[in-house]
Amino acid sequence: MVDALVLDDAVETVRLMLGQERLDDAVEYIRSIHPADAAEVLARLTPEERLPILRRLSPEELAHALDRMDEDDMAAIARQMGHDRLVDVLERMEPDAAADLLGEMPEDEQATLLADMADADEVAPLLEYPPDTAGGIMNRVGPMLRRHMTVAEALEFLRQHYKDERELYYLYVLDRHGRLVGVVSLRGLILADPDRRVEEIMNPEVITVRADMDQEEVARLLARYDFLALPVVDEENRLLGIVTVDDVLDVLEEEATEDIYRLAQVSERSQVFSPVRQALANRLPWLVVNLFTAFLASGVVSLFEETIARAAVLATFMPIVAGQGGNAGTQTMTIMVRSLALGELDTRDMWRALRYELLIGLLNGLAVGTLVGLVAWAWKANPMLGAVIALAMIGNMLAAAAAGVVVPLTLKVLRVDPALASSIFVTTVTDVCGFFFFLGLGSAVLL
Amino acid sequence: MVDALVLDDAVETVRLMLGQERLDDAVEYIRSIHPADAAEVLARLTPEERLPILRRLSPEELAHALDRMDEDDMAAIARQMGHDRLVDVLERMEPDAAADLLGEMPEDEQATLLADMADADEVAPLLEYPPDTAGGIMNRVGPMLRRHMTVAEALEFLRQHYKDERELYYLYVLDRHGRLVGVVSLRGLILADPDRRVEEIMNPEVITVRADMDQEEVARLLARYDFLALPVVDEENRLLGIVTVDDVLDVLEEEATEDIYRLAQVSERSQVFSPVRQALANRLPWLVVNLFTAFLASGVVSLFEETIARAAVLATFMPIVAGQGGNAGTQTMTIMVRSLALGELDTRDMWRALRYELLIGLLNGLAVGTLVGLVAWAWKANPMLGAVIALAMIGNMLAAAAAGVVVPLTLKVLRVDPALASSIFVTTVTDVCGFFFFLGLGSAVLL
Numbered sequence: 001m002v003d004a005l006v007l008d009d010a011v012e013t014v015r016l017m018l019g020q021e022r023l024d025d026a027v028e029y030i031r032s033i034h035p036a037d038a039a040e041v042l043a044r045l046t047p048e049e050r051l052p053i054l055r056r057l058s059p060e061e062l063a064h065a066l067d068r069m070d071e072d073d074m075a076a077i078a079r080q081m082g083h084d085r086l087v088d089v090l091e092r093m094e095p096d097a098a099a100d101l102l103g104e105m106p107e108d109e110q111a112t113l114l115a116d117m118a119d120a121d122e123v124a125p126l127l128e129y130p131p132d133t134a135g136g137i138m139n140r141v142g143p144m145l146r147r148h149m150t151v152a153e154a155l156e157f158l159r160q161h162y163k164d165e166r167e168l169y170y171l172y173v174l175d176r177h178g179r180l181v182g183v184v185s186l187r188g189l190i191l192a193d194p195d196r197r198v199e200e201i202m203n204p205e206v207i208t209v210r211a212d213m214d215q216e217e218v219a220r221l222l223a224r225y226d227f228l229a230l231p232v233v234d235e236e237n238r239l240l241g242i243v244t245v246d247d248v249l250d251v252l253e254e255e256a257t258e259d260i261y262r263l264a265q266v267s268e269r270s271q272v273f274s275p276v277r278q279a280l281a282n283r284l285p286w287l288v289v290n291l292f293t294a295f296l297a298s299g300v301v302s303l304f305e306e307t308i309a310r311a312a313v314l315a316t317f318m319p320i321v322a323g324q325g326g327n328a329g330t331q332t333m334t335i336m337v338r339s340l341a342l343g344e345l346d347t348r349d350m351w352r353a354l355r356y357e358l359l360i361g362l363l364n365g366l367a368v369g370t371l372v373g374l375v376a377w378a379w380k381a382n383p384m385l386g387a388v389i390a391l392a393m394i395g396n397m398l399a400a401a402a403a404g405v406v407v408p409l410t411l412k413v414l415r416v417d418p419a420l421a422s423s424i425f426v427t428t429v430t431d432v433c434g435f436f437f438f439l440g441l442g443s444a445v446l447l
Numbered sequence: 448m449v450d451a452l453v454l455d456d457a458v459e460t461v462r463l464m465l466g467q468e469r470l471d472d473a474v475e476y477i478r479s480i481h482p483a484d485a486a487e488v489l490a491r492l493t494p495e496e497r498l499p500i501l502r503r504l505s506p507e508e509l510a511h512a513l514d515r516m517d518e519d520d521m522a523a524i525a526r527q528m529g530h531d532r533l534v535d536v537l538e539r540m541e542p543d544a545a546a547d548l549l550g551e552m553p554e555d556e557q558a559t560l561l562a563d564m565a566d567a568d569e570v571a572p573l574l575e576y577p578p579d580t581a582g583g584i585m586n587r588v589g590p591m592l593r594r595h596m597t598v599a600e601a602l603e604f605l606r607q608h609y610k611d612e613r614e615l616y617y618l619y620v621l622d623r624h625g626r627l628v629g630v631v632s633l634r635g636l637i638l639a640d641p642d643r644r645v646e647e648i649m650n651p652e653v654i655t656v657r658a659d660m661d662q663e664e665v666a667r668l669l670a671r672y673d674f675l676a677l678p679v680v681d682e683e684n685r686l687l688g689i690v691t692v693d694d695v696l697d698v699l700e701e702e703a704t705e706d707i708y709r710l711a712q713v714s715e716r717s718q719v720f721s722p723v724r725q726a727l728a729n730r731l732p733w734l735v736v737n738l739f740t741a742f743l744a745s746g747v748v749s750l751f752e753e754t755i756a757r758a759a760v761l762a763t764f765m766p767i768v769a770g771q772g773g774n775a776g777t778q779t780m781t782i783m784v785r786s787l788a789l790g791e792l793d794t795r796d797m798w799r800a801l802r803y804e805l806l807i808g809l810l811n812g813l814a815v816g817t818l819v820g821l822v823a824w825a826w827k828a829n830p831m832l833g834a835v836i837a838l839a840m841i842g843n844m845l846a847a848a849a850a851g852v853v854v855p856l857t858l859k860v861l862r863v864d865p866a867l868a869s870s871i872f873v874t875t876v877t878d879v880c881g882f883f884f885f886l887g888l889g890s891a892v893l894l
Contacts, residue, residue, distance in 0.1 A: 266778045318748070
């Protein structure tokens with residue numbers, strides 16, 4: 001019936017209209033597309049391009065667009081609005097999105113905005129929790145069912161209280177103290193005999209999460225059980241809100257991006273075409289940290305300068321020994337980091353993983369070492385050189401395997417994200433060991 | 448009310464029971480936990496550990512567990528069952544999960560199983576589509592509403608036809624030719640006046656996808672619009688099935704894992720503790736491919752062996768110039784690859800990205816080059832050496848930026864997954880250029 005919009009085309013269309021000074025057309029076009037698409041298009045325009053459009057959209061329209069943006073984009077657009085207009089928009093946003101936006105602001109600005117918002121009491125409680133916890137991503141829930149209602153009463157209750165909800169996931173049932181005692185699906189309610197009581201058809205075994213649970217753990221739980229929403233409760237089991245599957249999709253994307261960027265040693269805030277100053281802040285510190293570890297490797301090579309002066313052929317093979325070790329270490333480390341993130345590996349498995357990876361490292365080392373040794377022998381007509389390289393390669397593969405297991409699992413035990421710092425330590429080990437084994441053996445055997 | 452099960456503890460519990468030969472207790476325990484947890488526990492046990500448990504579980508229980516496993520785990524367990532038992536289990540599985548499992552089998556085995564299955568006609572059509580397309584991940588849909596039904600008739604229709612569905616997402620409305628003409632949410636149906644017609648309350652602008660759309664694209668669409676399901680249609684707009692949000696969660700996890708593994712140059716089929724033979728197949732080919740590129744870098748160094756023999760200090764700084772280039776290239780490449788995957792970057796942006804990254808590369812090069820140059824000068828008391836390193840570093844950062852942009856975007860244009868091969872090409876460029884700039888300049892200036 002309707003194909004989804006191609007976002008690049010939509011952005012081009014708006015740019016074309018703006019270029020031809022057809023501002024009215026551009027605004028009409030933005031109004032005509034799905035709010036999710038309007039949000040994406042606004043986020044992709046430059047601040048100068050979108051400013052005149054923002055001025056023409058109603059607070060209602062802006063609120064719908066902001067509801068669907070990620071925090072960085074929301075904040076960039078909010079900075080282009082005056083205080084009063086921003087208050088108007090915040091009041092019309094979904095409370096959880098409004099809380100995300102306020103969370104991006106400096107504390108004093110947050111306080112002034114909240115002071116002027118009519119519905120501050122719906123938003124302020126959501127700001128109590130860190131943004132990457134269940135409490136930080138949860139949504140407000142509407143009035144809940146009571147256990148003694150009949151099915152017919154419950155349906156009537158929904159008709160009265162749920163007119164404005166965008167989606168209805170599950171219906172939670174509370175006791176007289178506001179504690180969660182069960183859950184019913186809308187489907188269950190419709191299919192049930194209208195005279196039965198809610199407590200007869202509800203499922204009393206509700207899986208709940210606490211407000212301070214890490215968002216990634218919440219996301220994995222919801223994915224594991226194929227739920228559409230998970231209730232968030234306090235210590236007394238009172239319902240605070242729900243985390244819904246659309247939020248969880250965003251969390252999993254965000255966490256995967258974070259791991260990918262951290263493994264590549266750039267800040268997880270990286271985005272294509274960030275302002276230059278931001279891009280340097282995202283990347284340069286990592287390059288400098290790596291520089292210190294590279295100097296460690298250099299220090300090892302420096303110890304053998306005399307050897308290299310007498311057998312410069314060793315320099316030729318340095319990149320191979322260190323490079324292969326780095327690749328093998330990265331392979332092991334990445335499998336460990338991802339398996340930890342997916343909950344498929346536990347720190348209790350350290351010894352088993354170490355034994356397993358040392359075996360793989362030995363076999364890889366024998367295969368690659370033999371191959372490189374033979375090539376070196378043939379190329380430089382020097383069998384001893386081949387033997388030195390082969391042995392150094394096997395040693396470095398074992399070091400790579402050990403570092404690839406021990407570094408991420410140790411970081412996990414220390415409650416540091418293994419994706420964050422593993423690469424640096426692993427490549428330091430493989431560079432230092434690789435050069436030391438290779439040049440050390442070379443000094444002993446070839447001179 | 449109920450905290451989610453800690454899977455590691457559950458696996459330990461079962462192992463303990465098996466170790467004490469309390470097989471009945473182990474089977475009872477597996478029956479007592481949520482089917483999603485039972486699936487995870489069975490998947491994590493070794494084939495020998497789980498065999499006696501599999502024998503005790505009913506086909507119904509096995510089907511519920513298999514419904515919730517990923518393809519590899521399903522297939523491993525299916526291989527432990529005889530033909531007749533597997534047919535019994537397949538008949539009780541959800542058709543889309545049964546199709547996934549059959550898709551893992553050799554064609555002849557698939558055909559014999561289908562021939563013996565009573566409900567083969569529900570499963571066979573799902574096997575027509577490649578597993579990584581909308582058609583491959585879609586679920587069957589039950590009977591649909593018609594546009595002329597009243598709301599009251601529609602609710603009665605649901606009570607009759609939807610007794611057995613696990614979840615009900617949206618209600619799709621068909622015309623007399625079976626073509627999709629609208630969608631209603633269950634919530635919309637409950638809240639509407641019972642005498643109105645379905646076509647008056649339905650949303651006629653349904654966003655649909657074709658059966659051959661790539662699963663990742665489907666997943667991103669559903670996430671972008673915050674839908675719970677997307678309808679899959681044929682060329683005539685007839686409804687073939689739906690892709691649901693729980694499948695999309697799995698797809699996004701799978702695709703993120705694939706990108707992470709491919710960027711680290713291991714097969715995306717990698718798993719912690721795969722059989723050794725499988726682990727070698729997942730890793731060794733990548734190491735060997737990298738070996739050829741490492742030999743290219745070695746070849747460059749080899750050209751300068753005489754220079755190195757006379758100024759062995761150059762060898763000391765080789766790891767730094769190449770290493771920093773590799774890190775910077777990986778940063779740029781990773782941001783490109785992830786932004787392409789998230790749909791935030793388009794191949795049309797190649798030139799803009801190239802200009803932007805060359806600027807960042809230049810600034811990073813100036814910063815890091817100056818720093819390393821000064822350290823080299825101070826360490827080896829040789830200002831010319833410092834100058835050579837600084838210049839080579841700047842040159843290599845520019846090469847890294849260019850490779851980091853051009854390689855992934857070119858692969859994308861060629862319809863190769865940029866995550867798959869970018870790392871190899873980028874590090875080849877940074878190694879070769881790094882050594883060439885550094886040793887070339889060194890020969891010219893220092894000798």
